[in-house]
Structures are given as C-alpha cells and as structure tokens.
C-alpha cells in the first residue's frame with residue numbers, strides 16, 4: 676500500500692513500496708489488455724501539466740486515467756496562462772480549485788514536482804523532472820523485466836547511452852539497486868556524471884565487455900543537441916563504439932531483453948534490426964506503462980486509498 680499523497684521519485688521509496696506497485700500492476704494489465712475498463716477512479720479528475728514535450732508518458736497517463744473511469748484535463752502550457760507569467764504554484768492552486776484530484780507534471784527543472792506537491796491538495800506524480808527522476812518510466816521498466824524473468828533480483832542490467840542527462844537512468848539505478856539487480860552503466864566519459872557509482876551502479880566504457888552475461892540491455896536516447904556541445908566526436912563514431920546492434924546482441928548476449936524508454940534515434944544508439952527484433956521489449960514497455968500508471972493512480976487516489 677502506498678501511504679503517500681504523491682509519487683515524486685524512487686530514490687526515497689522502499690523496495691516493499693515498489694514491489695506493491697508492481698504487484699498491483701498485474702491486475703491492471705489484465706484489465707487493460709482485455710479491454711475491460713475499470714471504475715476505480717470514477718468521479719476523480721486527473722490533470723496533466725507538461726512543461727516539456729512528450730508522446731508516450733502524457734498519452735499513457737491520460738489513457739490510464741480514462742481506463743479507470745476518471746475525467747481528464749490537460750493544461751496546454753504553450754497556450755495557457757503560464758505564458759502570461761502565472762507561477763507554477765498558482766497554476767497548481769487553480770487545478771485544485773477546478774477539482775483536480777491528481778496532477779501529473781513534467782518540467783525541465785529538477786525538484787519542480789516536489790515544490791508543486793508541497794503547495795497543492797491534489798496528489799502529484801512526477802512524469803520527469805530535469806535530469807533528476809522519471810519514476811513511472813522506471814516502474815514500467817521493472818515491470819517489463821519482472822514479466823520476462825519472473826524477478827528483478829539477480830539480473831545483470833546494462834544501461835548504455837547518455838547517462839549524464841538521463842532521469843530514466845537515475846530512477847532505474849535507484850530502483851534496480853533496491854530490488855537486488857546488478858546495474859552497469861556504459862557511456863563515453865563525457866556522458867557519465869562524476870560520482871554516478873554512488874547511486875549504486877558500476878561504470879564501464881567498453882560496451883562489449885559489459886554485455887557479457889547481460890540479461891537486460893537498456894539503450895538511452897542520445898540527445899542530438901549534445902553533439903553541438905562536443906560531448907562526442909560524431910554520431911557515426913558514437914554508434915560504432917556504443918551502438919546497440921545485432922552483432923553485439925546476438926553475438927554476446929543473445930537472450931538479453933532489449934529495452935529503450937523512447938523516443939529512439941534509429942541508427943544512432945540502436946539499429947532498427949535490434950529495435951524491431953525478437954529480443955526487443957520496446958512496444959511492450961509502452962503497453963506496460965499504461966498498466967503501471969493505472970496502478971500508481973489507483974493506489975494514490977483510487978479504490979485502494
């Protein structure tokens with residue numbers, strides 16, 4: 676049971692709380708994939724407040740909320756009163772006054788969901804804050820691993836790509852450590868933040884070495900704008916050294932589950948052959964995202980309160 680008003684990150688959650696969410700997701704996935712809508716959030720209102728672009732996360736939360744019977748509203752930040760200078764807290768208080776029970780927020784500034792949560796009555800779910808955390812992405816990743824292997828404990832998980840700027844990497848490193856997995860992050864030195872090991876992972880710069888014995892290979896998006904900052908010489912050189920390709924997957928860890936939070940840059944951090952191949956869980960991750968978000972919202976404001 677989640678005895679909290681908000682879901683802001685996985686760093687401060689216990690393994691038991693994370694496992695409770697994953698266990699509750701089973702029933703949600705069964706309902707969602709069978710097309711049998713639930714009533715758990717009937718009479719509730721879920722609002723999305725995205726200050727950054729999104730395809731998967733925003734649609735996933737809205738799909739999940741409606742599937743549970745909630746009313747949904749969406750603040751289009753680019754055409755809202757945010758553009759007239761309205762503060763985050765005033766926007767949150769406005770959503771409270773409109774009867775919102777749960778706000779899903781994405782913002783480029785780390786800590787913004789915490790600030791909002793401290794100032795509104797509604798529950799707040801972090802849908803990505805800067806380089807800090809993306810907790811529901813990690814929860815859907817954990818669920819996808821658990822579905823495939825039965826448990827997360829003891830898995831060797833290799834996370835490769837732009838670790839430095841990745842909130843997905845941080846949430847996963849925290850959570851995988853709590854659940855007893857071995858996490859190895861792989862990137863050029865310029866895309867590895869100093870001290871990342873202190874979060875509970877190992878660091879490797881040789882991808883092929885890291886892939887030996889891997890159960891899960893998770894690619895991270897190379898944020899193309901980083902190339903302008905000179906953090907790696909060229910996309911071609913990056914792909915050659917750090918790209919997830921068929922030779923590496925089928926040659927070194929042929930049974931590994933291939934994951935990626937999306938959006939993907941085909942031919943940069945992962946080839947189409949692998950992204951669309953039989954080891955890929957990328958589409959399943961998206962489906963599991965709806966189920967995990969149904970579980971989270973139900974546990975925060977729904978029938979299990």
Ligand code: CP
Nearest residue numbers: 729730731732936937
């Ligand atoms: N994985 C993820 O957060 O994707 P979006 O940016 O499309 O929401």
